Amino acid sequence: MKKLFLILSVAVISLGTANAFAQDEAAAAAPATEEAVVEEVAAEEVAPAIDPETQIAGETMHHVLMQKFLEGGWGWMLPVLLCLVIGLAVAIERMLYLTLSTINTKKFIAAVEKKLNEEGVEAAKEYCRNTRGPIASIFYQGFDRYAQGLDAVEKAVVSYGSVQTGLMEANLSWIGLFIALSPMLGFMGTVVGMIGAFDAIQAAGDISPTLVAGGIKVALLTTLMGLIAAVILQLFYNYIVSKIDSLVNDMENSSIDLMDMLISYKK
Numbered sequence: 001m002k003k004l005f006l007i008l009s010v011a012v013i014s015l016g017t018a019n020a021f022a023q024d025e026a027a028a029a030a031p032a033t034e035e036a037v038v039e040e041v042a043a044e045e046v047a048p049a050i051d052p053e054t055q056i057a058g059e060t061m062h063h064v065l066m067q068k069f070l071e072g073g074w075g076w077m078l079p080v081l082l083c084l085v086i087g088l089a090v091a092i093e094r095m096l097y098l099t100l101s102t103i104n105t106k107k108f109i110a111a112v113e114k115k116l117n118e119e120g121v122e123a124a125k126e127y128c129r130n131t132r133g134p135i136a137s138i139f140y141q142g143f144d145r146y147a148q149g150l151d152a153v154e155k156a157v158v159s160y161g162s163v164q165t166g167l168m169e170a171n172l173s174w175i176g177l178f179i180a181l182s183p184m185l186g187f188m189g190t191v192v193g194m195i196g197a198f199d200a201i202q203a204a205g206d207i208s209p210t211l212v213a214g215g216i217k218v219a220l221l222t223t224l225m226g227l228i229a230a231v232i233l234q235l236f237y238n239y240i241v242s243k244i245d246s247l248v249n250d251m252e253n254s255s256i257d258l259m260d261m262l263i264s265y266k267k
């Protein structure tokens with residue numbers, strides 16, 4: 001439930017940001033007051049002529065993106081945007097989870113070994129219970145089965161390591177889905193735009209650039225939006241996978257240290 005609430009919160013914040021961009025555009029397009037018009041006319045009389053290319057280059061990034069988004073059409077751009085927003089929400093939730101699961105492994109193992117040698121198994125188990133992260137959970141399961149023998153400890157560590165790996169990889173399939181779905185929706189918008197362009201040619205009975213430009217523009221913009229969304233989500237996906245691989249390696253190394261620690265303690 002907490003994960004779902006976090007994902008929905010990030011999605012709402014992202015959509016709120018997009019809404020703020022839209023409000024900025026509306027405010028920019030609103031009619032100016034009489035005083036503003038007078039000041040603008042005076043400024044135009046004093047200021048030199050501005051090169052159109054320089055003026056376009058001076059536009060803010062979100063203004064250009066919003067303009068292209070609206071030109072591409074809500075019908076195809078909005079589903080791609082939703083894939084991007086929801087995918088980012090899931091990716092951010094996974095990144096927060098993995099960040100909270102990361103601890104100083106060397107410091108933790110040293111503290112556990114000290115507890116074990118000075119106060120016994122129960123004290124070490126209690127210390128692991130109060131420490132966050134998958135490594136501490138694996139250590140807790142190992143200490144909890146110490147009375148059953150080292151073979152039981154080893155089996156518990158291996159089994160619970162697989163459980164922790166599954167928890168870390170949760171919801172990654174959704175990010176993979178949105179990575180594949182975003183360009184598919186963009187290509188679908190491309191096909192629809194091209195069909196509209198050929199329909200216009202067929203209806204007019206003549207090939208004219210102005211006739212097909214609109215459909216082709218929509219086609220290219222939807223493809224571009226889908227590819228941008230897929231690229232962004234792919235970067236987050238690869239970072240999350242690399243973070244999981246690093247944690248899994250730490251878990252495996254720590255499991256070996258746990259077995260060595262228990263063997264030395266038994267002797």
